[in-house]
Amino acid sequence: MGNKIPVGILGATGTVGQRFIQLLEHHPWFEVAWMAASDRSAEKVYTDACKWRLSTSLPARIASMKVSPSVPDGAPKLIFAALDSAAASELEPKFAAAGCAVVSNSSSFRMQEDVPLVIPEVNGDHIELLKTQKWYKQNGGFIVTNPNCSAIGLVMALAPLHRRFGVEKVFVVTMQAVSGAGYPGVASLDILGNVIPYIASEEQKMEAESGKLLGMFNGNKIIPADLSVSAHCNRVPVEDGHTESVSVKLRRSAKADEIISAWNEFRCIAQKLKLPSAPEQPVIYDPAPDRPQPRLDIHRGAGMSAVVGRLRPCNLFDWKFTVLSHNTIRGAAGAALLNGELLKAQGYIT
Ligand SMILES: NC(=O)c1ccc[n+]([C@@H]2O[C@H](COP(=O)([O-])OP(=O)(O)OC[C@H]3O[C@@H](n4cnc5c(N)ncnc54)[C@H](OP(=O)(O)O)[C@@H]3O)[C@@H](O)[C@H]2O)c1
Numbered sequence: 001m002g003n004k005i006p007v008g009i010l011g012a013t014g015t016v017g018q019r020f021i022q023l024l025e026h027h028p029w030f031e032v033a034w035m036a037a038s039d040r041s042a043e044k045v046y047t048d049a050c051k052w053r054l055s056t057s058l059p060a061r062i063a064s065m066k067v068s069p070s071v072p073d074g075a076p077k078l079i080f081a082a083l084d085s086a087a088a089s090e091l092e093p094k095f096a097a098a099g100c101a102v103v104s105n106s107s108s109f110r111m112q113e114d115v116p117l118v119i120p121e122v123n124g125d126h127i128e129l130l131k132t133q134k135w136y137k138q139n140g141g142f143i144v145t146n147p148n149c150s151a152i153g154l155v156m157a158l159a160p161l162h163r164r165f166g167v168e169k170v171f172v173v174t175m176q177a178v179s180g181a182g183y184p185g186v187a188s189l190d191i192l193g194n195v196i197p198y199i200a201s202e203e204q205k206m207e208a209e210s211g212k213l214l215g216m217f218n219g220n221k222i223i224p225a226d227l228s229v230s231a232h233c234n235r236v237p238v239e240d241g242h243t244e245s246v247s248v249k250l251r252r253s254a255k256a257d258e259i260i261s262a263w264n265e266f267r268c269i270a271q272k273l274k275l276p277s278a279p280e281q282p283v284i285y286d287p288a289p290d291r292p293q294p295r296l297d298i299h300r301g302a303g304m305s306a307v308v309g310r311l312r313p314c315n316l317f318d319w320k321f322t323v324l325s326h327n328t329i330r331g332a333a334g335a336a337l338l339n340g341e342l343l344k345a346q347g348y349i350t
Pocket of ligand 1: 011013015085106107
């Protein structure tokens with residue numbers, strides 16, 4: 001294990017759990033020391049419990065590790081959680097109560113008043129909200145969350161505009177990849193050659209989480225940003241990468257080159273602290289008329305950048321554009337890893 005910090009993965013066998021394993025394989029600070037999943041997988045070796053679905057090989061050390069039951073006994077302090085939301089609602093508080101730092105992907109606690117919902121580039125200062133949690137006060141345990149996979153791309157594109165010009169209204173239509181539904185997800189006969197104009201609770205999550213993410217932390221709680229978001233969410237037959245068509249109304253007028261500069265110049269604490277998973281450029285504007293595209297652009301910034309394109313005037317609001325982000329990296333495991341790195345850099349994990 002050397003000098004690396006041991007970490008655990010809850011939900012290690014799932015779509016996001018596998019991404020954690022992939023992203024942690026050569027991580028400079030963290031090393032996987034413990035993995036857990038449901039009773040179906042517990043006590044099996046990982047390679048027997050999990051159908052590995054990523055294009056990189058399953059690391060040999062992980063393949064032979066045993067999957068533990070999802071109980072805190074024997075778990076390390078830092079836990080990356082990729083559980084179904086029903087399981088997360090029950091299990092994450094148990095780990096926090098046992099003193100663990102739970103860095104969660106699930107929606108269960110994102111909107112709870114004392115739980116930070118964090119994108120380090122957007123609202124890294126919100127992390128301090130964890131100090132108000134009862135577990136933190138009792139024994140140093142806590143829950144920190146990252147946003148829904150379609151909210152994260154939207155908010156990364158909105159944050160630079162919100163800072164410089166203020167965002168008042170947002171209309172967004174998503175085209176979301178099948179991997180966003182986990183494995184096995186949507187049946188192939190339902191999605192091949194088709195579009196499904198419904199993803200349960202997704203629109204509500206995008207609308208609510210955007211306000212919390214762009215809100216202000218006043219030292220005790222988050223004051224949500226004063227903006228309204230209308231989201232239409234669709235599942236499309238794309239493997240990875242959520243594409244979103246966005247129209248925005250700004251509080252102050254802005255020219256196209258000012259908006260593009262706001263995106264390209266956007267940097268924050270994650271870049272200043274040189275966190276290992278922080279992309280050099282979190283928001284990349286691509287001037288080509290037909291980009292971004294999932295097949296061509298999801299791996300930009302190692303899957304951690306939001307790629308924006310097609311900025312043009314909007315007949316209803318002020319401007320419209322397209323944003324793309326990798327749903328299982330920037331929208332899930334990579335987002336949580338970056339939150340874990342921020343927690344370590346700020347002394348919450350020792
Ligand atoms: N996929 C994405 O793009 C994405 C993006 C953002 C957020 N998320 C969120 O991340 C979480 C995981 O999503 P996913 O796509 O990875 O789902 P998934 O592929 O269905 O994996 C779910 C994981 O949870 C485990 N699990 C299920 N029930 C459990 C229980 N009762 N006790 C302990 N473990 C249990 C499963 O273990 P077994 O294998 O043993 O059943 C598996 O490891 C969800 O909350 C999801 O909303 C997903």
